[in-house]
Amino acid sequence: MSTTSGEPQDGTLISKKRIGDDPAGFTALTELLTAAGDTAEDPIPVAIETPRGLMVAAIRATGRPVYAINPMAVARYRERHTVARAKSDHADAMTLANILRVDAHMHRLIPADAELTEAIAVLARAQQDAVWRRTKASNELRSLLREFHPVFLAAFADKSATNLAKPEARAILAIAATPATAAKLTRARVTAALRRAGRKRGIEALAEDIVDKLRRPGLRQPDQVEKAMGRQALALLATLDAACTGADDLEQAAAEEFRKHPDHAIITSFPGLADLTGARVLAEIGDDRRRFADARALKAYAGTAPVTRASGRSISITFRRIKNDRLAAAGWVWGFSAAANTGPAREHYLRRRAHGDRHSAALRHLVNKMLGQLFYCLQNGQEFDPAKAFGQPITTTPEPVAA
The missing domain is CATH 1.10.287 (Helix Hairpins)
Structure with missing residues (x-):
């Protein structure tokens, strides 16, 4: 654990100490932060490589902002200062502290989900x-x-x-x-x-x-x-x-x-989302409305939004590989269930199939659309309305959904 100076923000090391994942270690952490100028009105943010665990829960309970930095991002930041690939706890702590000092605006706080949601x-x-x-x-x-x-x-x-x-x-x-x-x-x-x-x-x-x-x-x-x-x-x-x-x-x-959660009625109003699948979706997106800046961020997190790669005259659009695998798995079940039953969701699936999409691409497009609608409904406290979501239904000959 390391802390860097804030006045001026030149990255000078103020103090460092090795702590354990126990009450004594947490006490040592709070004392070190207090000595560095931490107050209730202006708490010092904490950067850590995991979003869960007893230490994270204890730090969040104090009201301090906590940033969970992806270990791969930490490794890339480390390479900015050395190419020797040397690694130590001290170097990692310094890297995490400098990430917040320089690029805190590029990272997000751990979502403030309700205890029931967790x-x-x-x-x-x-x-x-x-x-x-x-x-x-x-x-x-x-x-x-x-x-x-x-x-x-x-x-x-x-x-x-x-x-x-x-x-x-x-x-x-x-x-x-x-x-x-x-x-x-x-x-x-x-x-x-x-x-x-x-x-x-x-x-x-x-x-x-x-x-x-x-x-x-x-x-x-x-x-x-x-x-x-x-x-x-x-x-x-x-x-x-x-x-x-x-x-x-x-x-x-x-x-x-899940039935006790305030968002239960909104989430289960969507076709294909019942108690279990709805609980899986809520588990991954949480109930902190500030977690995603917009619907596009949620779609990228779920892996349904495509990735555009442009370099010179070359442009390619492919499906997203880096995603939340749990949410992607829940989305697949959600889309398959929605497309298998009569309704606007199935009509949209069939429209995409008629357009030339393969089964997986059509399902992904359907889930991508419904994720945007889910984001809007949760932000505005509204239940799903098929007429507003899909517009006028089309007339088509039903065909079985491929397994």
């Missing part, structure tokens, strides 16, 4: 992480079953793929981890497993169908290899069960907190 962000991001872990665990388990137990995958195949995250599939796999055990299953055991999984209707018919499919002949691994793979499958199944349970519990918790 809680929603924690739950929504955790739920999104759980979903990604669930997908990863499901893919790993499917890959393993394809090597030694393809009959099970075929038994639970839905159209072209097997959803191993379904409770019924996980319950049956727990008692049929190998082709040998699957072939010996009785209808009674399968029925009991389906009931434990929460199945309410059509249990007897489904159990009979599953037993018949699991008894179909197929290629087999050697016995000892098959048993070993079965143990591995059960281990992956335990990981998948935990991810599914976590995703479901966090989804409910995030939705409950």
Whole structure:
């Protein structure tokens, strides 16, 4: 940690000290800032490379302005003073202090979101992480079953793929981890497993169908290899069960907190935004109305606004790669849901498809448009109005949305 002088602003080092991420370290920080001229009326701004953590929360609670500087930006600033690529905590602290001294106007304060919004962000991001872990665990388990137990995958195949995250599939796999055990299953055991999984209707018919499919002949691994793979499958199944349970519990918790937020009615008034997706969007954009200067800034943050590169006579327009990945993922789900249902949003999607856009480009254009509308509605406290947002609907022949 380093502090530089403010009168005159010549970047002279006033003091430096190494502190810990604990109460003693926070006390040392406040004492150092006070000695440097920090007051309640004119607090000294703090630059740090992370927007979260206990130290950041403690500093923000004191009312001091906090700037979270991207580590890549810090590295570029460091290269202005040395090309040796030397790195140390002291040099990084000096770089952060000089960033605020010289270019504070080029950086933004950490958004002043409400406590409820920060809680929603924690739950929504955790739920999104759980979903990604669930997908990863499901893919790993499917890959393993394809090597030694393809009959099970075929038994639970839905159209072209097997959803191993379904409770019924996980319950049956727990008692049929190998082709040998699957072939010996009785209808009674399968029925009991389906009931434990929460199945309410059509249990007897489904159990009979599953037993018949699991008894179909197929290629087999050697016995000892098959048993070993079965143990591995059960281990992956335990990981998948935990991810599914976590995703479901966090989804409910995030939705409950989101319903308490004042922006809930505005966000969920948009087509394609329900409690979970709306909570994910709110978690990333926050409720600090000063966070984004305009709608274009929000669109760039979400990655829906294109990037124009101009050099001489060469001009190229490409999609944005640097973005908030969580908001971009939520935007994809938002756009797909909005375009799949009848309404102005789908009409706009079809218009872009007729214009020549591919599926992903049309969805991105739709989300880009709705993000601008969301920015306006949040700034003005208005709910979504399809007539104002999309104008007069067009007449077109519906076509299925590509997966």
